[in-house]
Amino acid sequence: MAQRRMMEELSWDAFSSLPLEARAPYFLQSSGRPYHCVIAQQFDRECLDHLCDLATRIRRIAKSKVGMDFLSSLMRNKRAMLYFTQPSTRTFLSFFSACQILGFSPAEVRDTSISSEMKGETKEDTIRTFSSFFDLIIMRTPMQGFAEQMAWMISRTERPVPIINAGSGKDQHPTQALLDIYTLERSFEHTGGIDGKTVLFCGDLLRGRTVRSLSGLLTQYNNVKQIFAAPDCLQIGQDILDMLKAKGIEYEITNDFKGHVKDADAVYMTRIQDEWDTKPGESATMSYKHEDYWFTGDDLKNLSPKGVIMHPLPRRQEISTDCDDDPRAVYWRQERNGMWIRAALIATIFCRDQEITQYYMLNNR
Numbered sequence: 001m002a003q004r005r006m007m008e009e010l011s012w013d014a015f016s017s018l019p020l021e022a023r024a025p026y027f028l029q030s031s032g033r034p035y036h037c038v039i040a041q042q043f044d045r046e047c048l049d050h051l052c053d054l055a056t057r058i059r060r061i062a063k064s065k066v067g068m069d070f071l072s073s074l075m076r077n078k079r080a081m082l083y084f085t086q087p088s089t090r091t092f093l094s095f096f097s098a099c100q101i102l103g104f105s106p107a108e109v110r111d112t113s114i115s116s117e118m119k120g121e122t123k124e125d126t127i128r129t130f131s132s133f134f135d136l137i138i139m140r141t142p143m144q145g146f147a148e149q150m151a152w153m154i155s156r157t158e159r160p161v162p163i164i165n166a167g168s169g170k171d172q173h174p175t176q177a178l179l180d181i182y183t184l185e186r187s188f189e190h191t192g193g194i195d196g197k198t199v200l201f202c203g204d205l206l207r208g209r210t211v212r213s214l215s216g217l218l219t220q221y222n223n224v225k226q227i228f229a230a231p232d233c234l235q236i237g238q239d240i241l242d243m244l245k246a247k248g249i250e251y252e253i254t255n256d257f258k259g260h261v262k263d264a265d266a267v268y269m270t271r272i273q274d275e276w277d278t279k280p281g282e283s284a285t286m287s288y289k290h291e292d293y294w295f296t297g298d299d300l301k302n303l304s305p306k307g308v309i310m311h312p313l314p315r316r317q318e319i320s321t322d323c324d325d326d327p328r329a330v331y332w333r334q335e336r337n338g339m340w341i342r343a344a345l346i347a348t349i350f351c352r353d354q355e356i357t358q359y360y361m362l363n364n365r
């Protein structure tokens with residue numbers, strides 16, 4: 001396999017010191033389809049359009065029993081391991097559901113205290129053990145870069161299997177970014193798509209991996225402006241700003257969230273990621289007015305009638321519940337979109353995308 005040969009050429013140190021864009025092709029199949037899914041930078045516009053179209057086809061096919069029977073026949077002989085060593089509700093459940101939709105038998109390890117890691121087995125050996133029994137590994141980890149390192153490692157073994165990063169450290173959450181893109185595509189379907197829109201990010205942008213991955217994917221669209229609204233202590237990383245600058249993307253950083261709601265087509269709220277606090281309670285005592293970065297019912301009147309409010313969830317106070325019934329609040333649809341786009345991603349990795357499209361053309365148009 002070309003992808004494996006490429007991995008074998010480089011040590012991990014040499015590989016991981018390459019710029020992100022240079023690493024991205026190593027995670028693709030020779031057809032250009034993703035093999036591993038570990039960093040947002042591996043997705044180009046063509047692949048994003050493909051995944052969004054396929055997600056819609058799967059979603060429509062799944063409306064009927066006969067359609068569900070077709071989808072679940074596609075990979076009935078495959079097994080998937082969901083290795084989640086960090087808390088998760090919707091990423092775990094949407095991957096679990098996506099696997100079931102496509103016929104995979106999903107299994108899980110969420111509590112390493114009952115795995116052989118408790119006996120001193122390394123995480124590397126644990127992942128390699130999964131590849132002895134499963135055809136796909138989906139993993140969430142608090143360790144930045146670990147999913148990528150495991151993709152590199154497993155590609156060099158006798159039994160390589162695809163690895164999907166379901167969130168790694170403070171750095172990347174590429175499948176969340178895919179579902180965010182799919183949600184934006186669906187939301188702006190009748191208003192020209194994502195091109196030309198303004199996305200206003202708010203909250204803990206320093207430690208929020210969803211924003212970092214989505215910011216990268218948005219660069220694949222034309223003339224999308226990105227505004228980062230956060231207190232100085234939680235502002236977006238300089239590496240993201242450098243990436244936007246290098247690509248000639250228009251962006252703005254500000255402390256004035258409320259004043260920018262009127263400029264946004266999409267408002268993307270995030271919670272304080274206090275699980276990364278160096279001292280317990282550190283986030284709560286940070287000296288800024290926390291409510292300045294909350295979206296309330298009063299902010300609805302400043303949002304464009306065709307705008308949307310998004311959130312990767314879970315939320316705390318960042319969006320008041322009195323916004324939930326507004327048609328522009330799309331975060332619950334966004335969550336469900338995760339199941340469809342993750343099914344599309346898995347089907348594409350396993351090269352069943354064309355079969356799904358053929359079925360759709362014959363039965364669902």
Ligand code: CP
Pocket residue numbers: 087088089090091092167176312313314
């Ligand atoms: N958005 C997200 O990653 O949610 P979970 O932590 O519940 O999976």
